[in-house]
Structure formats: C-alpha cells, structure tokens
Amino acid sequence: MSNPAHQAALAPDTRTRILDLAETLLLERGFNAFSYQHLAKELGVKPAAIHYHYPSKDDLGTALVTRQLRRLRKWRDLPRVADLPPAAQFEALLAVYDNHLGHDRRVCLFGALAADFRTLPPAMQAELRTFNRELTEWLAQVLAVGRATGGLRFVGSPAAKAAQVLITLAGALQAARVHDETPFQVIVGQLRLELLA
Amino acid sequence: MSNPAHQAALAPDTRTRILDLAETLLLERGFNAFSYQHLAKELGVKPAAIHYHYPSKDDLGTALVTRQLRRLRKWRDLPRVADLPPAAQFEALLAVYDNHLGHDRRVCLFGALAADFRTLPPAMQAELRTFNRELTEWLAQVLAVGRATGGLRFVGSPAAKAAQVLITLAGALQAARVHDETPFQVIVGQLRLELLA
DNA sequence: ATACTTACTTACTAATTAGTAAGTTTCTTT
DNA sequence: AAAGAAACTTACTAATTAGTAAGTAAGTAT
Numbered sequence: 273m274s275n276p277a278h279q280a281a282l283a284p285d286t287r288t289r290i291l292d293l294a295e296t297l298l299l300e301r302g303f304n305a306f307s308y309q310h311l312a313k314e315l316g317v318k319p320a321a322i323h324y325h326y327p328s329k330d331d332l333g334t335a336l337v338t339r340q341l342r343r344l345r346k347w348r349d350l351p352r353v354a355d356l357p358p359a360a361q362f363e364a365l366l367a368v369y370d371n372h373l374g375h376d377r378r379v380c381l382f383g384a385l386a387a388d389f390r391t392l393p394p395a396m397q398a399e400l401r402t403f404n405r406e407l408t409e410w411l412a413q414v415l416a417v418g419r420a421t422g423g424l425r426f427v428g429s430p431a432a433k434a435a436q437v438l439i440t441l442a443g444a445l446q447a448a449r450v451h452d453e454t455p456f457q458v459i460v461g462q463l464r465l466e467l468l469a
Numbered sequence: 470m471s472n473p474a475h476q477a478a479l480a481p482d483t484r485t486r487i488l489d490l491a492e493t494l495l496l497e498r499g500f501n502a503f504s505y506q507h508l509a510k511e512l513g514v515k516p517a518a519i520h521y522h523y524p525s526k527d528d529l530g531t532a533l534v535t536r537q538l539r540r541l542r543k544w545r546d547l548p549r550v551a552d553l554p555p556a557a558q559f560e561a562l563l564a565v566y567d568n569h570l571g572h573d574r575r576v577c578l579f580g581a582l583a584a585d586f587r588t589l590p591p592a593m594q595a596e597l598r599t600f601n602r603e604l605t606e607w608l609a610q611v612l613a614v615g616r617a618t619g620g621l622r623f624v625g626s627p628a629a630k631a632a633q634v635l636i637t638l639a640g641a642l643q644a645a646r647v648h649d650e651t652p653f654q655v656i657v658g659q660l661r662l663e664l665l666a
Numbered sequence: 667a668t669a670c671t672t673a674c675t676t677a678c679t680a681a682t683t684a685g686t687a688a689g690t691t692t693c694t695t696t
Numbered sequence: 697a698a699a700g701a702a703a704c705t706t707a708c709t710a711a712t713t714a715g716t717a718a719g720t721a722a723g724t725a726t
Contacts, residue, residue, distance in 0.1 A: 286673080302585040304501040307713060321674055323715065379584055386643035387581050388499040401647060432659045435652050436637060439644055443636030446583035450598060455632050462629045466663075483703080504683060515705055520685065522703090 287325045289315055291339060294332055299378035303333060303388055330393035337399035340381050344403060348410050358418030359468060365411065366460060369441045373456055377449050383442040408434050425469040437463060484522045486512055488536060491529055496575035500530060500585055527590035534596035537578050541600060545607050555615030556665060562608065563657060566638045570653055574646050580639040605631050622666040634660060 284292065293314060297306040308329070312319040326332035347353060353364050372378045382404055385392060392400075412434035418424030426433045440459060447455035481489065490511060494503040505526070509516040523529035544550060550561050569575045579601055582589060589597075609631035615621030623630045637660060645653035 301588050302499070302501060304499060305585060305588045318675055324674065329714070382647070384584050386647050387576055387584050388502060389646050391498050391502045404647060428659050428662050432655045435644065436656045436659045439640030439656060440633060440637045442643070443640040447632065447636055449586050450579070450583050450601060458629045459633045459636060462625050462633045465625050518704055526684070
C-alpha cells in the first residue's frame, strides 16, 4: 500500500517534488539557468539525491517534457474538453495560457525551450517536437470543425492557422515576461476578435 | 588614421569580432549557453582579452542589445525602407526574418532572450524592452497607414495587430528551430494571406 | 531472521565558470 | 626620444557545475 498512486492528495514524494520544482524553474528562468544545487537546496535534500532519481540533467529535462506530453493527451481527451463545441474548446485553450500568465507569468513549455533548443539533449528535442506536433494537430481539428459548423472564422488551411495561433500564444507569454500582462491581453484580444465569428 | 571607422570593409577589430561572434552564439544557442572561453577559443585570443573589451558578461550582453537597437533605428530610417509604401515596408520586415531563417535558422533577438529574461542583467532587460517597443511602434504606424491607404487589411487597432504580428514572426523562427523551415513558411504565408489586401 | 531494495547522505573529482592583477608589446602623441 | 595609452597575455582565484562512488538507514519480501 505504499504505491504513490494511492496517496491521493497527500504530500508528493521527492521524485515528484523534484519534477515540480524543475518545471517551475524551467518555465520561470530557462533550462540552462538552474542547477542540481538549486533544486537540492530548495527541496532540503543533497544534490546526489536528485541524481538518484534523475541521473543526469538530460534525464530530468526529458522527464519534464514527457510529463507535459502526458498531460496534453489527458487534457485533450477529458470529457469536459473533448465534448465542447469548437469555439469553447478554443476558449479552454486560451484559459490554459491565461493560467500560465497568472502563475508568475510563466511561459509555456515550447516558449521556454525553443531558443535553447540546440543545447538540449536529443531525447528532449524529440519529445518537444512530438508535443508541439500533437498540440497543433489537435487545434487544427478544432479549427476545421469550428469553421465548418460556423463557430469560428478564418482564411487559409486549418493546419496553417493552428500553427500560427499556437505560436502567437507562446509569444504572447514571452511578451508578458519582457513587458507586463498588457501585451498578452492585447494579443489574445486580437486573436478572439479575428477568430470568433 | 587608425580610426576603425576609416577601415571601410577591411577586417573588423577584435572588439567587433567579439560582438559578432557573441551575437551568433546568442541567436543560435541562447545567452546562458556560451562563455568567455568559447568566445576566446574561437577568436584565437585569451579570455582576458574579452574581459578587456567587455569587463563582464553583463556588459557584453548589453552591448549586443544596444547595437541591435542602433541597427533597428538605422534600418527603419533608411530611404529604401522609409520611402516604401506600407505593404512593401511589411515585405521588407518579412525579408529580415527570412534572412534570419537563412542564417542557420537564427531566432530573432527578442525570441532569443524572452525565455531567459529574468536571468538577464537589468540594463539588458531595459534595452530589450526599448527595442521591442520601438519596433512595435514602427509597425503599428506602417499598419495604420497601410489600412488607411488600402494596401493592408486587418481588424482591430494597429497597435494590437503590430504586437500580434511581431510576436508571430518571432515565434515562427522558434518553430523553424524546433522543427524545420516548413512551419516558418506556413505561418508567414498565413500572415500574408490575412494582411495583404 | 535474512536478504534485498529504496531512498537517500557524505565525500569526492574534474571541468568550467566569471573575473582580477600584473606584466608585456606595440602604437601614438608630444 | 620619451611618455603614455591601447590591446593584449600570463597566471591566478573562488565559486559553481555535473556527475560518481561508497556508505547507511529504513522498509519489504521471503
């Protein structure tokens, strides 16, 4: 009965606490801007304890992206998301980015890793590509159905529009980091104005 | 007569070579992913020579952004840019990003620094804000005139559209880095389709 | 009771980092 | 010709980095 899956909402184990903190630092400061020492100090353990769970920073980084990919798939297939009409699915997507903004203006995973992409371990690069591809495919489908059923309006192909919208949202969070929340709100307002029929 | 300004197209001095290489590394790998040692080794000088010209990495980083800001102002005011009709000015902007793509898929300055923004020296943060603000203001003006004279088409305020377009272009270069040139071409194609009347 | 596994800590290494101080060479100015 | 400034190199420090090896304590399985 020591399976962590049965601990419900109890305190997470060290393995998860490491991943949570690493995610926070990644999204707030960048992948090359935190070390095992930072993690260890803040978690009250020794750096070697982090190496025990994630032997190298490559492993840790890859686990981070893999978890986010799992979350995406889970979120996308949730009844409260999958069963919505397209315009509401688009709003649900915007709510995710708005939530990032509310959490100390965290950028999204893609926005955090894209610039440093070439310094990332290959496994992490591959996972990030998959993550972005699946998210884009999901939104392209939402847009296609939304235009067909009249809830969403745009020109061009759904795939092109999906790529454009997602990149814009990632960039809007980056703009919020560099300036303040205003550019994010302005850009998301512009997206809504153009897309919602 | 040893003033570097008189050397015309001759070999640049060490000071400029440092800045050029640092810019390349910044745009290709990120600000926290290169060191004075990297610079020194590639330039064939000792690390202390870099410190002589740019005492700290903060100074180097700030000089990088300051130079880019100078370039923006110069480019914007160039007769061959300033005298163009708005739609052609927009195309001139796209050509700049296309040029980044052609140079080993370099991201733009904003896209390179936004994620790591909180780890940057304050002077660098301030310069980047100014850079982004001036670029956005320039494009907003182009868009306003373009819509008034019929060459460009969009809904909403010119300022909002300018912010959205620039962030999209920055993001398109990041997408090209993560995947390949395709998403960049797709996204820029979408922008053209929507904006050009 | 014994063996094994999990989750660590202690103690270390080798490499890399930014940065400094002092000395050297070469060019420029007077 | 002498003085000074510019552009370095040599030699160093102190801190930080990822990563490893060996040991330990507590829980689990047989």
